[in-house]
Amino acid sequence: MGIKKRKLLGLALMAAMVSPWSLPGPASAEVFELDGMKNLYEGVSFDHDMHIEATGENCTECHHHTAGTAPTDPLCVTCHAKSPEIDNPSCKSCHVKDVFAAENMKKSWDTPLLHHRDKPGLKAAYHQNCLGCHEENGAPTGCTDCHAMTDAGEKFYNTGKYAPEPKTSGHGGGNH
Amino acid sequence: MKKLNRRSFLKGGLASSVAVAAAVGSAKKADAAGDFGGYPDSMGVLVDMTKCIGCRTCEAACNKEQSLPEPDKAFDDMSVFEERRHGGLPRRTTEKAYTVVNKYEVEGREHPLFRKFQCNHCQEPACLTSCFVNAYTKTPEGAVIYDPKVCVGCRTCMIACPFYVPAYTFSSATNPVIKKCIMCYDTRLKFGRPPACVESCPQQVMTFGKRKDLIELAHRNIESHPDKYVDHVYGEHEVGGTSWMYMTAVDAPFEEIGFDVHLGKQPIINYVKDFLAMVPMVLTIWPALFTGFHLLATRKDAKKNDESAS
Secondary structure (H helix, E strand, O other), rough: OOEEEOOOHHHHHHHHOOOOOOOOOOOOOOOEEOOOOOEEEOOEEEEEHHHHHHHOOOOOHOOOOOOOOOOOOOOOHHHHHHOOOOOOOOOOHHHOOOOOOHHHHHHHHHOOOOOHOOOOOOHHHHHHHHHHHHHHHOOOHHHHHHOOOOOHHHOOOOOOOHHOOOOOOOOOOOOO | OOOOOOHHHHHHHHHHHHHHHHHOOOOOOOOOOOOOOOOOOOOOEEEHHHHHOOOOOOHHHHHHOOOOOOOOOOOHHHHHHHHOEEEOOOOOEOOOOEEEEEEOOOOOOOOOOEEEEEEOOOOHHHHHOOOOOEHHHHHOOEEEEOOOOOOOOOOOOHHHOOOOEEEOOOOOOOOOEEEEEOOOOOOOOOOOOOOOOHHHOOOOOEEEHHHHHHHHHHHHHHOOOOOEEEEOOOOOOOOHOOOOEOOOOOOOOHHHHHOOOOOOOOOOOHHHHHHHHHHHHHHHHHHHHHHHHHHHHHHHHHHHHHHHHH
C-alpha cells in the first residue's frame, strides 16, 4: 500500500474554514485495496485522501457518526449528535462481510438499536454509500468502471468469452 | 373501462358459481372454514425497490444456483429492459429465468425504478389450492415448492396465480412441466440461509428474515422516511399475505410499476371455498338421492308390472 502525501497547506486552510466539529484530521493517508468480491471482480483501489478532499473533510458523508463529525440525518442525530470518534472507524469494523451468516443475521435482528437492525453488510455498505455520491458528482457508476470483471465473473454473468451465441429471431432464419 | 384479463374473467366466473352455491342454501361466510394465515415463524424477504440499480446480478445468481440453461443474452446486457412481449408488457418469468428485473420509467421521476420479479410465495397459494395432483407444498419456512415428478403439466396453477408467476417448459415435447422460483428451498432456505438472489445483491435491496419481523421493519422504515416511501407494504395483506414484500418510492407508486393493486386481501381460495365444498355433495349425495326418488316414484309401476307378468 502506497502512502500518498497531499497538499497539507490546502488541507489546513480548508480545515480552518469549516465548523469546529469537523476539525479532526484524516485518520490515514492511504490507498486501500477493496477486494471483498474478488471472486467476480478485481479489487478497487480506494484513494482515501482524494475522498477526504472531495467531501470537504466532512467525514460524516461516509462514516456516519463514527469519525467524530456529527451526522446530519435527523434520525441519527437523535442518538449520535455528540458521538465521539471510535477506535476503528473503518467500514468493515461495523459492516460485516458475511452479513448473511447465521450468527450475524441473529445479531442484526436481536439488536436493541432499532435503526441498526437492517444495517447492510460490507458489500452493500460500499455500494449504497458510494453510488449515490458518484452519480451526483459525475464519478464512475457502472459496475466495471470501478472494478474489472474476473474470468469467474464473466462466467457468472455469461458475458465476455462466455457470452451466449446471438439468437436469430423467428423460425427458419438460420445462419446456414 | 375496466380491462378484462384472465384474472378478472376467472374471478367473475367463480363469483357467479359461488352465488349459485349460496342460492342453493349454503349461505356460510366465505371464510367460515377458518383461515390458515401462514406459518407463524415463516421466513420472508422485504424488497426495498428504491435501492435497486438494475444490475441484474440477482438474475445471474438465480441462473447459477438453480442450474438453469444459458440465457439468451448476457446478464450484463441491459438491452433486455427494452424487450416487450405480447401486449407491450415487460419481461416475465420463464422456464429459463425464475426471476427477472424490469425497468419502469415513471413520469415526474428523475431516475427509472427497477423492480425484481419472482414468485411471491403466498401464505395461502392459489397455485397450491388449484393443483389437482397436489404437486405444491407451502413449507413452514415460507417457500412454495413443487414436485416436478408429480406435475402433469395441466397449467391450472398458471391460471390460478394472481401474479402470473409459474412458467411452463413449452420447449419440452415429451414431459412439459411447471417451472418457478422455490426461494432456493433445497439448497439454502432449508438450512436457514437466504435465497441466492438476496445474497448476491450489491445494494442489499432485499432483507431476509422472519416475515413478522420484516413487516415491523418495513413499517418503521416507512414511518421514519415518510417523504421517501409509499405508506404501504405490498404483500403484507395482498391475497392473504405473501412471503416476499415490497416497499416503493413515493414518486413511483405500486400501480405505476406493474403491481396489481386490486387483488384484495382475501386468499384466492376464499373465492372458491363454498363452490368447492359443494362438489363432493353434488357428486356423492345427489346420485344416491335421485336414484332413491326415482325408485320410490316408479315402485307402483314396478309392482304392477310384476303382477301383470305373473
